[in-house]
Amino acid sequence: SSLFAAVEMAPRDPILGLNEQFNADPNPAKVNLGVGVYTDENGKLPLLKCVAAAEKALLEAPKAKGYLPIDGIAAYDKAVQALVFGDEAVASGRIATVQGLGGTGGLKIGADFLKRLNPGATVLISDPSWENHRALFTNAGFTVGSYPYYDAEARGIAFDKMLAALNAAAAGTVVVLHACCHNPTGYDLTPAQWSEVIATVKARGLVAFLDSAYQGFGDGIAEDGAVIRAFLEAGLNFFVSTSFSKSFSLYGERVGALSAVSASKEEAARVLSQLKIVIRTNYSNPPTFGATLVATVLTTPALRAQWEEELAGMRVRIQAMRGALVERLQAAGVKQDLAFITRQKGMFSYSGLNAAQMQRLRSEFGIYGVDSGRICVAALNEKNLDAVARGIAAVL
Ligand code: PMP
Numbered sequence: 001s002s003l004f005a006a007v008e009m010a011p012r013d014p015i016l017g018l019n020e021q022f023n024a025d026p027n028p029a030k031v032n033l034g035v036g037v038y039t040d041e042n043g044k045l046p047l048l049k050c051v052a053a054a055e056k057a058l059l060e061a062p063k064a065k066g067y068l069p070i071d072g073i074a075a076y077d078k079a080v081q082a083l084v085f086g087d088e089a090v091a092s093g094r095i096a097t098v099q100g101l102g103g104t105g106g107l108k109i110g111a112d113f114l115k116r117l118n119p120g121a122t123v124l125i126s127d128p129s130w131e132n133h134r135a136l137f138t139n140a141g142f143t144v145g146s147y148p149y150y151d152a153e154a155r156g157i158a159f160d161k162m163l164a165a166l167n168a169a170a171a172g173t174v175v176v177l178h179a180c181c182h183n184p185t186g187y188d189l190t191p192a193q194w195s196e197v198i199a200t201v202k203a204r205g206l207v208a209f210l211d212s213a214y215q216g217f218g219d220g221i222a223e224d225g226a227v228i229r230a231f232l233e234a235g236l237n238f239f240v241s242t243s244f245s246k247s248f249s250l251y252g253e254r255v256g257a258l259s260a261v262s263a264s265k266e267e268a269a270r271v272l273s274q275l276k277i278v279i280r281t282n283y284s285n286p287p288t289f290g291a292t293l294v295a296t297v298l299t300t301p302a303l304r305a306q307w308e309e310e311l312a313g314m315r316v317r318i319q320a321m322r323g324a325l326v327e328r329l330q331a332a333g334v335k336q337d338l339a340f341i342t343r344q345k346g347m348f349s350y351s352g353l354n355a356a357q358m359q360r361l362r363s364e365f366g367i368y369g370v371d372s373g374r375i376c377v378a379a380l381n382e383k384n385l386d387a388v389a390r391g392i393a394a395v396l
Contacts, residue, residue: 014131015370022368030366031384033375036183036347038217038246038314041381046249046314050306054296058289065288070276072099072257072286076295080257083221083298084212084228084242093265096272098258098279099286103213103243104132106258110209110239111140112278113260113271114174121207123174124165126150128372130183130211133176147175150185150350155340157187163196171205179240180224181214181346184374188218188345194227198234208236213243216311217318217378218345237261244294246347247311253290314378318347321380325349328389334396347378357395365391 012020018034040046071077081090081097089095100106114121123137126149137144147169148161166175177197182188189197201208210228218224231238237260244255258275262268279285297303319342326338341349353361355371362368367388369375380388 018368018370021362025366025368027366029387031368031379031388033367033369033377033379033388036246036376036378037251038249038318038347038378039381041317043379043381043383045251046310048249048307048310050297050303050310051248051250051293053303053306054293054300057296058292068099068285068288070098070279070285071272073288073291073295075299076291077257079295079298080242081259084215084225084240084257084259085232085261086229089232089261094262094268096260096262096268096275098272098275099291100241100256100258101254101283101286102245102256103211103241104136104256105254105286106241106243106256107133107136107209107211108140108282109258109275109278110241110260111137111142112282113275114207114209114239115141116274116278118172118174118207121172121174122170123176124169125176126162126178126182128184129176129178130213133211137174137176142174149182150187152352155352156343157185157189157193159189159193163200166197166200166206167204169204169206172207173204174207174209175201176209176211179210179212179215179227180218181348183213183346184348184370184372185350186344186346186348186377187350189227191226191230194230198230198236201231201238202234202236208238210238210240212240214246214346215242216247216308217315217347220315221308221311232261237263244290248294248297248307250290250293253293254287255290255294318378321377321385322349324382324385325377325380325389328385329393332389332393334393336396341377344377347376349375349377351375351392353392353395360395361391365394367391 022032077097081095100109123142123144124147125133127146134144147165148158151158215224240259242257245251260271262271297307322342326341351373353373358369358371
C-alpha cells in the first residue's frame, strides 16, 4: 500500500477556510471581515507609495541575486532594531536581531531557540490569542497553556486573573504577550497594567516573548512601541517578534524579524550565533526582496516620512470606521452600549456576537466574520458599513 495510506486529513485552517467559503458565495453584497488584512476605502489592498517608490528604485538598478547572510540584510536588521528599541539600544550592542519570514517566522526562530535553551519550559499564551500561537509553540515541542485575558462580561481584560496566572507560573515559563492591538479581541493593557505585568515577569523570572504585528495601528508608531521600551528599561532579557505584513502592506513578501535582548554585547553575539543555527537548519537564509524594500524605506528620510504618513492614514481610517460602525449600529436600532468598539485597538473587534449569530451573519447577509465574534474593522468602508450594521443589528 502507499506510504501515505494512513495519513489523516488535517482540519483546514479556520480563517483560510472562511476565505474559501467567502470566495464561493455568489451573493454580490458579500463582505469579508474574516481575514486580518487592511483594505482601503475602496476595499482594495493598498500598495503603499513609499513601497512602490522603493520598488521602482530597485527595479531601475537590478542586481544579481546572491545569497543573503543567514541573519539577513545587515542594514535591515539594524533599521528594525532601531525602530523597535531605539538608537540607544542599538548602540548598546546587546540586542540580536535577525530577519525572519514575516512575524510568524520570527516567532518560530524564537520558539526553536527557546526549546534548545530551556526544553522543559511551558509556554503561556493569552486566552484567546492569535490562532497560530498555540500550534506554533506546540509544534516547536512545548506544552502550551494559557493565561486569562478576555472578560466577555466586562467587555475588556480580566486583568486580575491574568496577573494571578502569571504570578502562579513557574520560573522560566515563556509568556507570549501581544505588544499592541491584541488579536483577536482588540483590547490592550493600559500602561499601568503593563507596569504590573513587567514587575511580575521580573519577580517571577518569566520569559517575555512580545509579538509585535501591528505597530502603528493602535495609537502611533512610538505609542505602540512604548511597551517594548518599558521591558527594555526594566532590564529584562526578552524576545520580540516583528511583522511588517500589515504596517507596510507587504503580506506576501514575508518580512519580519526576531530580536533577543541580552545582558551584554558579548552575550548577544553568542545568542546570535545560535539563532543563526536555527535559521540555517530551517531554510538556510532569508529572501532578499521584501526586506530590501523595508530597509530602504526605513533608512531613506523622505520615504520614511511617507511611510509614517501612510501608516497614520491606515490607523486613522480604522479609527474612523470604528466610530462609523457605532453610529450605523445605533441608527439601525441597536440600543446596547457600543463604546467598547471605539475602545478597542487595531484591526480587529471582538463584537461580542456568538457563533450562532456569526453563522447567521454569513448565511443570511453574506457577512463573513470568525465564529469567535471577531470582525476585521480594517475591512470596513463606506460601501459596506450600512450592510454590516444592518446585518449585526438583525442578528443581535
Ligand atoms: N502575530 C499576530 C498577533 C498576528 O496577528 C499575525 C498575523 N495575522 C502574525 C503574528 C503573523 O504575521 P505574519 O503574517 O507577518 O507572519
